[in-house]
Amino acid sequence: MSAWSYTILVTVLLLNLLLAVTSRLSVLIRGFAIQAACIAVLALLLDGFNSPHAWIVAGGVFTLKVVLIPYFLNRAVVRTNARRELEPLVSYGTSLLLASLGVLLAFALAARLPMEARRAGLLLAAAAFATMLTGLLLLVTRSKALTEVVGYLVLENGIFLFGLTLLNRMPLMVEMGILLDVFVGVFVMGIVVYNIHRTFDHIDVGALTSLKEEEP
Amino acid sequence: MNPATLALAAPACLLLGALVSVALGRRSGAAGTVAVASCSIAAVLGGASAIEVLRTGMPWGWTSAWSLPWASLSFGMDGLSAFFLAFILVLAVPAAAYGRGYLAHHGGSAWTSASWAFFQILVASMAMVVLARDGVLFLLAWEGMSVASFFLVIYDHGKPEVRSDALVYLVATHLGAAALAAMFGLWGREAGSLNFHALDAAFPGGKVGWVIFLLAFAGFGSKAGLAPFHIWLPKAHPAAPSHVSALMSGVMIKMGVYGLMRVILLTGNPPRGWGYTLLGAGALSAVGGVLYALAQHDIKRLLAYHSVENVGIITMGLGAGLLARTSGMETVAVLALCGSLLHVLNHGLFKSLLFYSGGAAAQAAGTRDLERMGGIMRRMPVTGGAFLVGAVAICALPPFNGFVSEWLIYSGFFGGAIQGAGAPSAALFVAIPVLALVGGLALACFAKAFGVAFLGEPRSEGAAACREVSAWMTLPMVFTGAACAAVGLGAPWAIRLVAPAAQALAGIRASFPWEAPDGSGPLYAVVLAGWALLALVALLLGARRLLLRGKTVTVEPTWGCGYAAPTPRMQYTASSFAQPLLAPLARLMRPSLKKRRPKGLFPEKASYASHYEDPADRAIFDPAVRLFERLATVVRPLQQGRLQAYLLYVLLALVALLAWEVLT
Numbered sequence: 093m094s095a096w097s098y099t100i101l102v103t104v105l106l107l108n109l110l111l112a113v114t115s116r117l118s119v120l121i122r123g124f125a126i127q128a129a130c131i132a133v134l135a136l137l138l139d140g141f142n143s144p145h146a147w148i149v150a151g152g153v154f155t156l157k158v159v160l161i162p163y164f165l166n167r168a169v170v171r172t173n174a175r176r177e178l179e180p181l182v183s184y185g186t187s188l189l190l191a192s193l194g195v196l197l198a199f200a201l202a203a204r205l206p207m208e209a210r211r212a213g214l215l216l217a218a219a220a221f222a223t224m225l226t227g228l229l230l231l232v233t234r235s236k237a238l239t240e241v242v243g244y245l246v247l248e249n250g251i252f253l254f255g256l257t258l259l260n261r262m263p264l265m266v267e268m269g270i271l272l273d274v275f276v277g278v279f280v281m282g283i284v285v286y287n288i289h290r291t292f293d294h295i296d297v298g299a300l301t302s303l304k305e306e307e308p
Numbered sequence: 309m310n311p312a313t314l315a316l317a318a319p320a321c322l323l324l325g326a327l328v329s330v331a332l333g334r335r336s337g338a339a340g341t342v343a344v345a346s347c348s349i350a351a352v353l354g355g356a357s358a359i360e361v362l363r364t365g366m367p368w369g370w371t372s373a374w375s376l377p378w379a380s381l382s383f384g385m386d387g388l389s390a391f392f393l394a395f396i397l398v399l400a401v402p403a404a405a406y407g408r409g410y411l412a413h414h415g416g417s418a419w420t421s422a423s424w425a426f427f428q429i430l431v432a433s434m435a436m437v438v439l440a441r442d443g444v445l446f447l448l449a450w451e452g453m454s455v456a457s458f459f460l461v462i463y464d465h466g467k468p469e470v471r472s473d474a475l476v477y478l479v480a481t482h483l484g485a486a487a488l489a490a491m492f493g494l495w496g497r498e499a500g501s502l503n504f505h506a507l508d509a510a511f512p513g514g515k516v517g518w519v520i521f522l523l524a525f526a527g528f529g530s531k532a533g534l535a536p537f538h539i540w541l542p543k544a545h546p547a548a549p550s551h552v553s554a555l556m557s558g559v560m561i562k563m564g565v566y567g568l569m570r571v572i573l574l575t576g577n578p579p580r581g582w583g584y585t586l587l588g589a590g591a592l593s594a595v596g597g598v599l600y601a602l603a604q605h606d607i608k609r610l611l612a613y614h615s616v617e618n619v620g621i622i623t624m625g626l627g628a629g630l631l632a633r634t635s636g637m638e639t640v641a642v643l644a645l646c647g648s649l650l651h652v653l654n655h656g657l658f659k660s661l662l663f664y665s666g667g668a669a670a671q672a673a674g675t676r677d678l679e680r681m682g683g684i685m686r687r688m689p690v691t692g693g694a695f696l697v698g699a700v701a702i703c704a705l706p707p708f709n710g711f712v713s714e715w716l717i718y719s720g721f722f723g724g725a726i727q728g729a730g731a732p733s734a735a736l737f738v739a740i741p742v743l744a745l746v747g748g749l750a751l752a753c754f755a756k757a758f759g760v761a762f763l764g765e766p767r768s769e770g771a772a773a774c775r776e777v778s779a780w781m782t783l784p785m786v787f788t789g790a791a792c793a794a795v796g797l798g799a800p801w802a803i804r805l806v807a808p809a810a811q812a813l814a815g816i817r818a819s820f821p822w823e824a825p826d827g828s829g830p831l832y833a834v835v836l837a838g839w840a841l842l843a844l845v846a847l848l849l850g851a852r853r854l855l856l857r858g859k860t861v862t863v864e865p866t867w868g869c870g871y872a873a874p875t876p877r878m879q880y881t882a883s884s885f886a887q888p889l890l891a892p893l894a895r896l897m898r899p900s901l902k903k904r905r906p907k908g909l910f911p912e913k914a915s916y917a918s919h920y921e922d923p924a925d926r927a928i929f930d931p932a933v934r935l936f937e938r939l940a941t942v943v944r945p946l947q948q949g950r951l952q953a954y955l956l957y958v959l960l961a962l963v964a965l966l967a968w969e970v971l972t
Binding site for chain 2: 181197200201204221225228229231232233234235240
């Protein structure tokens with residue numbers, strides 16, 4: 093693994109912390125897009141620039157996650173007029189602390205993986221776990237539907253990063269399947285966000301509590 | 309064509325029919341016709357295959373690899389499967405035809421078409437159950453059967469009581485399926501595979517063997533409706549449309565009997581204790597079933613309790629067969645097992661017939677309550693006649709089929725009691741009066757049901773306005789009624805359907821000497837008695853006609869005992885008919901009675917109402933539900949309705965798992 097790869101992985105880890113602490117939706121989306129771009133480059137770096145497999149995967153990631161999805165998300169931000177996440181369920185400081193703990197757990201876990209999975213190095217597996225945990229953290233602690241969407245996307249970044257440790261083994265079809273999954277998922281959530289906005293005049297998923305079954 | 313292809317073509321044809329039915333959408337009449345057609349084709353295909361196997365005595369098996377783990381696509385047919393396959397597919401045809409008429413007035417709806425698809429899926433999965441030779445395949449087919457029948461039961465989902473009854477059925481059937489999965493798991497662990505060939509060779513004896521048997525008993529018993537696992541049966545049958553009740557009661561619950569028999573065949577040499585268990589459980593179901601049947605006012609619930617009773621009789625025969633087998637009395641075992649298997653067929657026939665005619669009467673009268681019927685015989689002669697034939701058959705009276713199978717079971721009991729020694733002989737000796745008691749009570753019950761519903765004067769406007777139903781519904785009654793008579797009058801031939809299976813269950817490899825005097829001789833005598841009875845009836849009818857010739861016959865109303873204004877409600881009711889029989893048992897059955905006795909010299913109002921709650925409900929079902937509700941209240945706070953909370957559970961579980969992985 094080259095020094096460039098290490099730099100990129102450290103960037104991914106730092107971006108995780110940024111995602112955990114930011115309150116601006118536009119920064120959140122940009123952070124996610126940069127992270128996805130890092131991953132696309134990493135796919136090329138790890139697999140060599142002359143492998144068509146890596147080019148297809150990196151191209152797919154770039155088109156979807158760096159260009160298309162951020163574009164749609166930004167449009168949604170403008171449309172729903174929700175620029176900031178004002179009411180997180182835990183404070184930003186706590187979020188940062190939790191995300192850091194997640195990084196620790198990720199390293200501890202990566203060190204225990206079988207050697208085969210660490211072929212590409214300890215840091216890659218650790219970054220993958222940390223990214224997944226950050227995604228989950230976003231999902232759990234934020235209340236705006238748009239932040240939730242970004243949470244899913246970050247979670248998927250982590251899964252994809254983990255997939256990179258096995259890039260040669262993971263068939264192209266599976267990679268493409270995951271990408272398609274994400275795309276469809278975001279598409280559906282986009283519609284949901286729009287409808288929540290239209291119905292409740294805001295995009296706070298807490299309003300979905302009213303869908304709960306009544307107490308008997 | 310080879311029998312394997314024919315047999316597997318039958319479910320394939322039914323599934324194709326199901327697809328077509330769904331595709332027909334709102335044209336549900338056409339969907340019903342498709343179901344009738346696909347059931348008929350499947351009956352011809354499967355019937356031909358089964359007859360081939362029964363005739364040649366050559367079982368077949370077919371195995372192929374499957375992508376599912378621990379599973380293989382294994383099918384096979386022996387005498388037992390052949391009998392059950394023919395039984396399922398042939399009885400599905402009149403049920404489909406009857407349903408085609410029964411659902412006609414519901415008008416075209418996509419839900420009705422879907423219901424027809426579920427009907428065909430149910431029949432197909434029952435066929436797969438008896439053909440499967442692999443544990444996973446068996447469980448899949450079993451599950452298909454349970455789910456399809458659930459959707460059939462919930463046909464009238466607009467009514468809240470139908471929804472709750474169907475839910476009880478769904479839960480009960482899945483508890484049974486869980487027991488079966490555990491059974492296959494335990495057995496498969498011993499055998500190293502879930503293929504029936506492997507299971508066959510590897511039945512563990514001792515305690516593990518008993519656990520496997522008890523799991524099979526609970527799982528198959530709950531499908532068969534054996535007490536105390538019968539809770540769902542009196543709820544699901546009245547809730548379902550009548551053709552579905554007929555198919556479920558006549559055919560589907562027999563899959564539980566098939567399962568028990570299959571397990572016994574696979575174990576090779578079942579211990580004697582199983583025989584006692586089955587005989588005891590059968591006796592409990594038979595007596596309990598008929599007593600609670602006697603207490604019912606709802607005609608379909610009454611018939612459902614009779615299913616519990618008849619499954620009890622079948623299981624008694626099976627238990628007696630096992631006892632005789634383990635005591636070395638092979639002839640006795642074959643007699644009892646033949647009776648048991650033949651009763652499977654017979655109950656399928658007469659119970660279908662009773663559900664067809666009882667359902668038609670209930671639909672025409674607009675009520676299932678016996679106390680609001682009456683006088684239907686004169687308004688619906690075919691339906692009434694069909695119910696009468698079914699009632700005579702289910703009461704095991706000659707010349708119909710119930711008599712033959714119960715006679716075989718009786719001869720098994722007597723043979724075992726006389727030839728054998730020790731405890732098995734004593735158990736069979738006790739079984740004789742039990743079966744006699746059941747027969748007597750069944751007779752009382754059907755005298756009540758037929759007398760109250762079909763004779764006398766109509767007790768409600770609905771009953772007075774009854775009209776005979778369409779040919780779609782009467783023809784299946786005629787068909788099954790004729791089949792009841794045919795099995796009863798042609799028993800020496802009908803016995804060939806079940807003889808191979810009974811011999812295998814009795815552990816006899818060589819052919820049983822049916823032509824010898826001890827086997828078929830009495831059977832011919834029994835059948836001759838039936839023919840003689842028929843001749844006598846014909847003679848008496850002829851004599852009546854001869855005597856009345858040339859005389860005018862007038863019909864007058866019954867003498868009203870001098871009352872000034874008699875009403876049809878003064879007739880004997882179903883409750884009053886059953887009361888003298890049930891009153892001595894009040895301590896046992898614990899009815900809730902509402903009485904208002906007539907008082908004074910000029911009594912004004914008096915009333916009597918009885919309600920018999922099922923003891924299994926009271927002792928097992930209700931406490932279980934209450935316990936479950938308490939547990940549910942404990943975990944209820946987990947349901948926050950907040951997306952984040954649910955995701956937090958996922959995150960916490962994940963972190964806990966990862967931490968566990970890191971720390972250990």
